[in-house]
Amino acid sequence: MKNRTYLLITVLLLISWLMSACAAPVAPATAPSPEAAAPPREQTIIVGLVEAPITLDPADHRNRTTETVIRNMFDGLVTRDTRNGVHLELAESAELLDPVTWEFKLRQGVKFHDGTEMTADDVVFTFNRIIQENMIEYPEPHTSPRKGLIAPLQEVEKVDDYTVRFHLSAPWPPAMQLFVHQQIVPKAYLESVGTRGFVERPIGAGPFRFVSGQLDDQIVMERFDDYWGGAPTLPPVGPACVQRAIFRVIPEASTRVAALLAGEVHIIQAVPPDLVDTLMQSPDVLVKTAPGTRPKWMELNVNQPPFDNKLVRQALNYLVDKELIIETIYQGRAVALPGVLSPFNNFADPSLTPYPYDPDKARTLLAEAGIVDSDGDGRLEWNGAPWSFVVDTLEEHRQLGEAVVAQLQEAGIDAGLRLWEYSVVRPMLLAGERTAYIGDWGDSAFDPVGHMEAKWHGVVEGSPYGRGNFSGYNNPRVNELIMAGETETDEAKRREIYNEAQAILYDEAPAVFLLLPEEIEASRANVTNWEPASDSRINLHDVCLE
Secondary structure, three states: OHHHHHHHHHHHHHHHHHHHHHOOOOOOOOOOOHHHHOOOOOOEEEEEEOOOOOOOOOOOOOOHHHHHHHHOOOOEOEEEOOOOOEEEOOEEEEEEEEOOEEEEEEOOOOEOOOOOEOOHHHHHHHHHHHHOOOOEOOOOOEOOOOHHHHOOEEEEEEEEOOEEEEEEOOOOOOHHHHHOOOEOOOHHHHHHHHHHHHHHOOOOOOOEEEEEEEOOOEEEEEEOOOOOOOOOOOOOOOOOOOOEEEEEEOOOHHHHHHHHHOOOOOEEOOOOHHHHHHHHOOOOEEEEEEOOOOOEEEEEOOOOOOOOOHHHHHHHHHHOOHHHHHHHOOOOOEEEOOOOOOOOOOOOOOOOOOOOOOHHHHHHHHHHOOOEOOOOOOOOEEOOEEOEEEEEEEHHHHHHHHHHHHHHHHOOOEEEEEEEOHHHHHHHHHOOOOOEEEEEOOOOOOOOOOOHHHHOOOOOOOOOOOOOOOOOOOOHHHHHHHHHHHHOOOHHHHHHHHHHHHHHHHHHOOEEEEEEEOEEEEEEOOEEOOOOOOOOOOOOOOOEEO
């Protein structure tokens, strides 16, 4: 099946090239007017999504693809550009009144898709629905999974119809970066139809409004002509350029590529690096990249022998040739990780460099830990038996997992790869029941908050701390530093805090620090005013079709 798909891609590429090469201008009998000569502009833009969105409720997910769809129907108090700049959106101004109080003045005259005006009541309702317990009643009462993103937010106060104040539990330097991910919903409408009615017919204040669709197929939206215009610092301002937007679910990468070459879609996400050169041969396609925000590593269960020995974990970091993987799997479109943070994170320690590929040093460290090839058969032994373990991962990381496991096997380790559904393996990882896991974690805020407390703080039940800690790592000093960094407002002191934490984690190596891929997306050549975003979310408000 995969070979047939690649054959289709080749045929489509050839057709695309021939059509461009053979096209020749024909002199008209009479000169047409500019209006008659101009072809009609396309009015529907179609995006090929890598996965289905989970919901259309802005408060009930932790998923980038879901937020891509939602962002086009809903606006937030603030938004982000294609890198990490934060811009005022529904908020006309934002002021830090004191270290724990933010005041937002709201734009007046902003309309939801049902024609009602957005006011402070909607903002208070939106955030209470996230931070208060069991505020989402469908399909059963539960707390918003987005609560952990804004954990320091304790109370939202209405000052007047167009002013709100956010009261924090402590100073919180990355607040604005995290507020980007919360979109405003209409209080009156949601209360009248309930969560079930809302997800079936969502209403927001964004540039497009919902028309129809199914989550596992496609979501159809149309331009909201009464849209207030969008962030003034991110021109153009005004209604969306196109009349209609469709987000179509196309999980198979080669199928997305074929659809783009055939002109069936205009933008696709997650272009495989090995298909970039193929796409770049087509004159009808543009391939663009952005710095990635999803570092990948192999977490190691530090409470399970022999991975409870730091020397073993360090050895595996020296044993995996990251640069070879970057060249062969990612076609050079990735960088090796210099520790726990992306090198693009605003607080990454520049003095740290990736563990180099050094198999001799790895063997020396393993020997110190009692793991050796005692009989010269090329297989490493531990406790008198061949050293073997299983590496867990997801289908989306299969190729990376296969490459890492192959290198481990070549080094004499009896390593295997097992693929899981995330919802199945996550509880086992958090319970410490697995050995090694290849995965990633988003770093879209370019700040340690949202990342460090999730991955490298010890697990604290009922809190955001350790919610993605799959290694079982729990260092009291690192925990202390992570919490201190969350509230330190002096940037220099904050940098010192995170540098110390990164140095400890680099040395204790609860994971094999692998790589950070670029975000690779592609579009038809007639798509204008579009650039891929580092946080991989797509905003179609500004995008046009020529």
